[in-house]
Amino acid sequence: MNSNLDEAPNRRRSPFCPNHCAHAHSARHLQSHRRQAVESLLELGFPYSRKLSAHTSCVNALAFSSIDGRFLASGGDDLNIHMWDLHEEEVKTPCISFRGPRRNIFVLSFSANDRYLFSGGTDDLVLKFDASTQLERPLNPQPPGSPNWIFRQHKGSIRAIAPHSVQDEIFLSGSEDGRIFRHDGRAAPNARIRAQDTIQLMSEVTGVEFHPVMEHIFATSEAGGRVCLRDLRMAFGPLVQRTGEGIVHSYHTKLSRRRTPSLSNPETLGISFNRQGTQLAVTMLHYFPTIYNLMDSDPVAVCSAPNLPDGSPVPRGESTYENSCSTMKQGSFGGPGLDVDTLYAAGSDDFRAYIWSLPPPAALAAQRTFISYEDWDAGAHSGIVERTTGPRCVPAQLQTPCGRLGGHASVVNTALIHPQMLLVASAGIEAGIVLHGAVDSLLGGMEPTSPHTRKVGELLIEAPGDEDETIQIFDLYACLVRFSLLCLQTPSRLLRDEAGADVFELRQWSESDSDDSSDSDGESDSDDDAEMVVDF
Template sequence: MRHYKFCPTESLTARSINIARKDVLRRFYEHGLPYSRKLTAHKSCVNYLAFSRHDGRWLASAGDDFRVLLWDFSEVDVVRPAHAFAGPSGNVLALDFSATNQYLYSGGADNVILKYDVSTLRGVGSSSGDGRGSSSFIEQYGDHDDSIRALTCHPYEDEIFLSASEDGKLVLHDGRAGGRMSAAQGTLQHTAEFTGVQHHPVMEHVFATCDVHGQVCLRDTRMAFGPLSGRSNGGIVRVYNTKLSRKSASYLSNPESSSLTFDRDGSKLAVTFLHYYPTVYALSDPHPLAICTGRNAPDGTPISPSQRTYTNSCTMKSGAFGGPGMDEDDMYGAGSDDFRAYVWKIPPLLTLQGLRKEITPHEWYNHEWPDTVAFAEGKWENRYVPFEISTPLARLNGHKSIVNSVAIHPSLLHIVTSGVERQVMLHSPTLSSPAAQNLLPTPSTVRTLQPQDLAAQRTFLRALFGPHPTLHEEIEDDEGEDETISLFDHILREEGEADVFTVRRWGEDSGDSDDSDDEDETMIDVFDTSDSDSSL
């Protein structure tokens, strides 16, 4: 038998090209994303942003004006929405594109999910330059009894998606099922309000959930849905460690998990916590690897205590992984109460695992740990101190109020942000790109939150009790937006920068304990594809 010697030239060449590409992209981001443009068409707060999968042609935006807008990033210069979808009768809180981008799903405060056909727009450019030429939904789903907080589509099937609601229901929708699956078989009832759900991007049966009690779980559709006789433990295959421990507190804290997201290959999971920092987990590790803070400016300079930096205490926020033009997502972005969005570069998982500190209960209780906040599954369990990514890659300015949503384009060097204001901000590291020309420098400073004065009090009262224009009534000046900003300024003064150990107390001795956290979980290997049912 003749033996052939393996020649790695081709793989080495591809690897060299990939390294060179990453070096070029890193140089683009060395100075952050200093250029931007306001994308203006919405009439109220913009709650959620989502790029279409793979090519990122479409940016979907939606919020409190009961409309879903599509912005076409295949245009030479994105200025106006290319299309608008009508139909919501309440604030829109969640969006997601289906596996092939044929459909777009929306959900929100009207408890209804709407399905839109995007495929009919494939040959359409800016057919309705101001986004007013709109079409309606092709199907609606009324399975929930409260606001829909999150939607996530199956990675391969256009007709399958999951929805999570404040009614505690998690619903599996399968347009192919017909009468084969009843509403009961497609519903998982939880004891707490769901705040997020995310399908794994590769493993079709795996998804993650989070709720108002702070619990973050990895689940399997084959165990979570279907006949009751075939279900097991709510489909849970892993519970992530989300409780906080501080030496000065005799109890643990369980921050509410506001949202979660996977990176593109599903190896990382990031959770946005209320009153705490975005936290990064490895899929197969229940203990956190990193937290993302803003203690330093992007140049590494420490932020003084008198200056505002990353916080999340007042609104529902969603983060996003990204790695434009690269084969991995090594960036993560999230909005903040300090009127900015933050983008962090995430080190490799193996690096983070080596940097994480593990502390035994004996060490924890017999040594001083000043200013140390650790994660612990119980008072007498090991403490885990994740690595702190304290220097963001960039801080994105341009907003006048809280930033809630961040989306990173899958291939172009753009990040979009939105929140309390009516505008979507398009950020870029360069003056021009294939989709945006002649961008302007972003202001280097942000608006300062001023103490409440008489004028601010009057604006706040108008926002609460004054007359409000109808959704379709044009507002010629900024008065309506100023009132909204004033309202959230008031909320920030009352609730901003609250101590998570004060507002989210959890104790094993108290009634705040979630019984499900104390159960002995039988960990199931989610990579085991035996006995699978491809219909879910």
């Protein structure tokens, strides 16, 4: 009987049959082998690099195209937006250029299917370029193109542009005016933003990101320190249908320290999701990149760098990761060649980019501990903790980066990990973009990155007869002059020379602070709150 059943022509094959199991086992084996091969290469820490040169001033924003990262967009103080084709045998010049902003560019984003490229900056405009028609043309240098659409609704510098994870026509924009707008390109041209498409937050918007999987969910960060997960359906629409600004989850970001009377409320500079949408990273001024699991209010890890990649302490007197210059920092998750993100990268004030290897979310959560207030107050832990009452949460301390990326001559603001290639792009207060590779054969060839990194305060000395070095020095000087002039216009927002400053002195917070004493969704700090403990 079993034999006849096995020979039945229309019989559906059981998912547990030997052949199916063999195929599944083979697939898992290949994935495991690939993961081991990639991770062995990543252990080298991206030791090779080369520069892309087209900008004439500071490069503040970078973005990889959404589908496969083929194109890298760059923009900055020279008001040009360049697109580089990373599939070229040797990338030397931009394949497409755009122009349109009146002032410095700080934000670039591709739409979900790469049809549009969005730009924002200090001129309070959101620019939308139709990149699809340009990308379909032969990839030869083109004259700079103007934006196809200009959005003028904001009354402050643009800090965030979040294209929808599926729809090309939908995106969110956030500004220092504290407002988040929902835009839909399917609406009538030049239609005014309606009240139901606006959220007014408590302080300046510093970050907006759509969840990569759940298309109705997005995250926001504010200069006041608040970081929230929101539902599009609850955040926008008629006021009678809104619920608590759409907040579905809030993250704990306040710091407290034993024998320090006031809490610290670090300014959040930006946020980013990993590709799976299981983790959220928060960049904080005068603090370290902090990792949260999606629906967990307490952080699971803090990324610092008191150690070198080999595990030994950073030599006395040598600088390491710091984020005290309030430029527009942008970090990123990544797992090039892998199906999950296992890395996090961030730029630093010590003229480097840093990369940390991340254990799985569950493993990170298991590494943290909770300490009762009584034990903490009695001295059971000497670190720094986050939250107002209740037990203190001690996140995992990722103190040994897997890579310290050089090649820069000034502050690094942006570090982006390519989604597929073993590549990291970084840029900052200089005119060049540095591409870092785990192997030397990428993009037509890379050279080993010089181990020397200019120290903060160290003057650049021209190498006689070295024209390239002269140009780099001139570009850096032009960047610094332009940056200084910009800071004279808005000194409190763009540059504070506070290296090594105490975040508890600069960002004090107490229960009486009106902007953070309670969450807008009606939830306030309670005895169930746990605080984050972090060692500096």
